[in-house]
Amino acid sequence: MVVFCSTGCGSTAVLKRPKTDDALCKNCFFWAFETEVHHTITSTKMFQPGQLVAIGASGGKDSTVLAYVLKHLNEKYNYGLKLVLLSIDEGITGYRDDSLESVKRNQEEYNIPLTVLSYKDLYGWTMDDIVKQVGRKNNCTFCGVFRRQALDRGAVLLKCDIIATGHNADDVAETILMNLLRGDIARLQRCTFHITGSDGSLPRVKPFKYAYEKEIVLYAYFKKLDYFATECVYAPDAYRGHARALVKDLEALRSTSIIDIIHAGEQLAIKDGVKLPKQGLCSSCGYVSSNIICKACVLLEGLNRGRPKLAIGKSNKALAELLAERLQNAASIKTTIQDQF
Numbered sequence: 001m002v003v004f005c006s007t008g009c010g011s012t013a014v015l016k017r018p019k020t021d022d023a024l025c026k027n028c029f030f031w032a033f034e035t036e037v038h039h040t041i042t043s044t045k046m047f048q049p050g051q052l053v054a055i056g057a058s059g060g061k062d063s064t065v066l067a068y069v070l071k072h073l074n075e076k077y078n079y080g081l082k083l084v085l086l087s088i089d090e091g092i093t094g095y096r097d098d099s100l101e102s103v104k105r106n107q108e109e110y111n112i113p114l115t116v117l118s119y120k121d122l123y124g125w126t127m128d129d130i131v132k133q134v135g136r137k138n139n140c141t142f143c144g145v146f147r148r149q150a151l152d153r154g155a156v157l158l159k160c161d162i163i164a165t166g167h168n169a170d171d172v173a174e175t176i177l178m179n180l181l182r183g184d185i186a187r188l189q190r191c192t193f194h195i196t197g198s199d200g201s202l203p204r205v206k207p208f209k210y211a212y213e214k215e216i217v218l219y220a221y222f223k224k225l226d227y228f229a230t231e232c233v234y235a236p237d238a239y240r241g242h243a244r245a246l247v248k249d250l251e252a253l254r255s256t257s258i259i260d261i262i263h264a265g266e267q268l269a270i271k272d273g274v275k276l277p278k279q280g281l282c283s284s285c286g287y288v289s290s291n292i293i294c295k296a297c298v299l300l301e302g303l304n305r306g307r308p309k310l311a312i313g314k315s316n317k318a319l320a321e322l323l324a325e326r327l328q329n330a331a332s333i334k335t336t337i338q339d340q341f
């Protein structure tokens with residue numbers, strides 16, 4: 001039986017929209033998807049004309065579709081943005097090396113300049129080296145913390161005004177649930193913001209905040225976009241894995257579940273008087289941090305000392321240990337100087 005596009009355009013439907021269950025033809029689906037992203041961008045005043053935008057480009061489906069759609073909307077609606085692709089090479093053989101090849105091909109196809117920064121250059125370690133030290137269980141902590149900072153450093157280096165990532169509605173819903181389950185009130189509120197980074201780091205935006213992962217995959221498929229489809233070869237973050245499974249189960253029961261979780265998350269407000277961590281600057285590297293030394297520096301120091309698990313889990317203990325040692329060093333330097341004069 002032929003099903004016609006529910007918009008009444010007269011074309012044959014080729015898909016059922018995961019978000020709304022509407023039967024749509026290819027062109028009406030493209031229009032609906034792009035118009036919703038455009039609405040997210042304009043209704044939240046995500047960008048300002050003249051801004052240089054670093055698109056975090058991993059070569060995966062989300063950031064590939066993001067680069068394509070941002071370029072398209074920028075031209076169609078005259079946003080007045082300059083776009084650059086920024087890729088972080090974590091040094092994961094058989095994963096990031098292959099996905100970066102997709103980014104390089106897209107750079108040429110979309111004519112957007114690309115910069116690649118590596119963990120090896122920034123931190124002296126590849127993820128392959130780190131996994132050899134820490135094993136597969138905790139390596140996602142290193143990767144996540146280093147990537148966040150690497151994207152920031154890269155964008156600052158390129159003199160960008162803002163970073164756009166391909167985090168989608170499923171990612172946001174998972175993060176809301178994770179922060180709720182962990183009781184992480186500060187992050188719970190922050191993760192629903194349209195723009196983050198007003199605390200001193202570069203502003204970050206998620207134009208796909210309301211775009212379903214399944215629709216991004218369909219968009220990439222029907223547009224025949226070139227992206228790398230394999231999962232990371234190292235164990236995925238176990239906790240997020242549970243949140244992901246829960247979100248997918250809920251979506252299967254009711255397709256609006258994902259957007260409902262996001263809307264609920266957006267309405268949460270922190271009671272007056274609740275103490276939140278204050279953002280300052282890391283005394284080692286100068287990056288934004290709610291501690292005297294940022295998580296990336298503590299993780300790196302653990303690696304460089306041959307104690308990679310130092311900052312896993314109870315990071316306050318690791319921080320206290322590092323600070324005590326630094327104070328001791330400072331005291332012995334002071335004594336040496338005093339002895340000399």
Ligand SMILES: Nc1ncnc2c1ncn2[C@@H]1O[C@H](COP(=O)(O)OP(=O)(O)OP(=O)(O)O)[C@@H](O)[C@H]1O
Pocket residue numbers: 055056057058059060061062063064086087088089090147151164165166167171
């Ligand atoms: N190595 C990287 N270099 C640059 N940006 C990255 C990198 N890894 C992740 N990002 C950015 O963070 C977003 C979310 O990353 P995540 O690890 O959740 O991957 P994902 O959901 O599989 O996204 P993608 O399909 O784009 O890889 C990506 O869409 C991208 O914008």
